[in-house]
Structure formats: structure tokens, C-alpha cells
Amino acid sequence: MANDIAAAEIRGVGGVCMMSNTWREEQHSSFINFISTFLRANSFRLNFVAIAPDFIFNCGGSSVAFIFVTKWDENNVSTIFGRIQKLRMQFGHLYIVVTLTTNDQNDSFVRSYFKFQMELGKPTFIPVRDIEMGFEKIVKIAHSFGVCKRQDAKTKLKSECGISFLFFKRKQTVQGMDYFLKVVTSIPGIDSHDANALNQAIGSIEDIAKQSKEYILENTDLSAEKADVIFKFFRDPKFYLGPKIN
Numbered sequence: 001m002a003n004d005i006a007a008a009e010i011r012g013v014g015g016v017c018m019m020s021n022t023w024r025e026e027q028h029s030s031f032i033n034f035i036s037t038f039l040r041a042n043s044f045r046l047n048f049v050a051i052a053p054d055f056i057f058n059c060g061g062s063s064v065a066f067i068f069v070t071k072w073d074e075n076n077v078s079t080i081f082g083r084i085q086k087l088r089m090q091f092g093h094l095y096i097v098v099t100l101t102t103n104d105q106n107d108s109f110v111r112s113y114f115k116f117q118m119e120l121g122k123p124t125f126i127p128v129r130d131i132e133m134g135f136e137k138i139v140k141i142a143h144s145f146g147v148c149k150r151q152d153a154k155t156k157l158k159s160e161c162g163i164s165f166l167f168f169k170r171k172q173t174v175q176g177m178d179y180f181l182k183v184v185t186s187i188p189g190i191d192s193h194d195a196n197a198l199n200q201a202i203g204s205i206e207d208i209a210k211q212s213k214e215y216i217l218e219n220t221d222l223s224a225e226k227a228d229v230i231f232k233f234f235r236d237p238k239f240y241l242g243p244k245i246n
Contacts, residue, residue: 015059015146017044017139023054027070035135042139053087053094055138060146065091066138069098070131074108081116084123094123095141097134144182180205187233194222198230209234 053065128134184195216227
């Protein structure tokens with residue numbers, strides 16, 4: 001039932017997801033099954049092809065490419081960043097999703113980011129805590145590009161849904177407000193007023209994700225119940241692993 005609702009909500013905005021054959025072979029079969037089910041629930045057709053990025057989404061006339069690092073290996077950072085440097089010259093819209101499950105991995109990522117002289121937002125990096133959450137963010141970005149394209153209001157989504165280092169950067173980067181509202185109001189019980197209050201008091205989605213329930217209560221007019229829901233949304237899999245995209 002939930003899958004049917006999700007598909008109905010984005011009917012006409014779904015599209016095609018092309019997955020790299022090479023990337024597929026490196027993943028566990030259970031994760032590929034998760035991806036297939038999630039895409040089908042959200043009206044995307046999945047094709048396995050020989051492509052340079054890990055994913056290319058065609059949605060509503062827009063094309064977005066992704067590199068998805070599911071296992072951070074400190075001994076392989078040269079290969080990862082070398083590939084990023086090459087692909088960012090080939091794709092106008094490229095996002096890098098990196099799974100960082102520990103503080104040590106996050107520290108390693110930050111060191112590598114500066115070592116290889118990455119420029120903020122070129123491309124945008126999106127650190128995540130687990131692979132399922134990472135793929136859901138990928139689909140939300142692709143979906144948002146499609147929605148904006150259909151409405152003839154596409155903006156450059158430079159650093160939305162993630163900035164280069166999620167766990168230490170607090171400054172809100174240039175982002176599309178429409179996309180911010182779409183993501184934040186997808187949290188159960190959170191409306192546009194709440195989203196605007198969070199944006200003004202705290203900042204980007206990444207900044208909100210880092211805050212405690214107490215911090216949200218102290219700096220916004222949200223209720224304790226809503227603050228608790230927001231806090232859990234970014235930490236509890238039962239919130240962020242559902243297939244529904246509002």
C-alpha cells in the first residue's frame with residue numbers, strides 16, 4: 001500500500017535509473033534488491049549499463065550523475081578522488097555520496113577532501129551514515145531535478161541535501177529553497193511554517209540533522225513533539241528508509 005501511494009504521488013515525474021555494471025558487481029545482492037524495490041516504488045525504471053559514474057538518473061528531462069562510495073577505504077582515497085576529478089569535468093550535475101559510519105572515517109574523509117584540493121560544491125559531497133539512507137538521498141535529488149524541470153523553475157542545486165563535510169560545517173550554503181521545503185516537509189508532522197522556522201534559526205538540512213532535540217526547542221517555536229520527530233528522522237531507520245517521497 002505504501003509503495004502504491006509513493007508511486008501515485010510522483011506519477012509523471014519518475015524516470016530511468018542507469019546503474020553501472022561495475023558498481024553493481026561490487027555490492028551485496030541484498031542491497032541491489034533494496035535499490036530495485038525502492039526505485040520501483042517511486043516510478044523509476046532500472047537499467048544496468050556500462051557507464052563511468054555509478055548512477056545516471058534521467059528524470060523529467062533532467063540528467064543527474066552520482067558516484068556512490070558505499071565503503072570508505074582510507075587506503076584507496078587516491079583512486080576515489082582521481083575518479084571524481086575526472087568525472088566532474090564530464091557531467092554538469094554530479095553528486096558524490098559517501099558512506100561514513102564512524103568518526104574515524106569522517107576524519108579521514110575531511111583530510112582527504114583538503115588533501116586533494118576539492119572546491120566546495122564542485123562537485124557536491126553528501127556524507128551519509130548508511131548505504132540505504134545514501135540511496136534514498138540520491139533518489140530525492142534526482143526526483144527534485146525532475147520536478148523543477150517540469151515546472152520550468154530549475155535552479156542549480158549546488159549544496160542541498162548535503163555539504164562537503166556534514167559533521168563539522170555549519171554555514172548554510174547557497175541552495176534551492178523549494179528543494180529545502182520539499183525535503184523538510186516530508187518529515188512526518190512538519191509543515192511549511194516549521195520548515196521556514198528551522199531554516200531561519202538553524203540553517204541547511206545538514207545543520208538541522210546535527211542538532212539535538214533540546215537545541216531545536218531552544219532556537220525555534222516548534223513543539224517538543226515536533227522537535228523529537230525531527231531528531232529521530234535523521235537517526236532512526238524507520239523514518240528514513242520508507243519509500244515515500246513527498
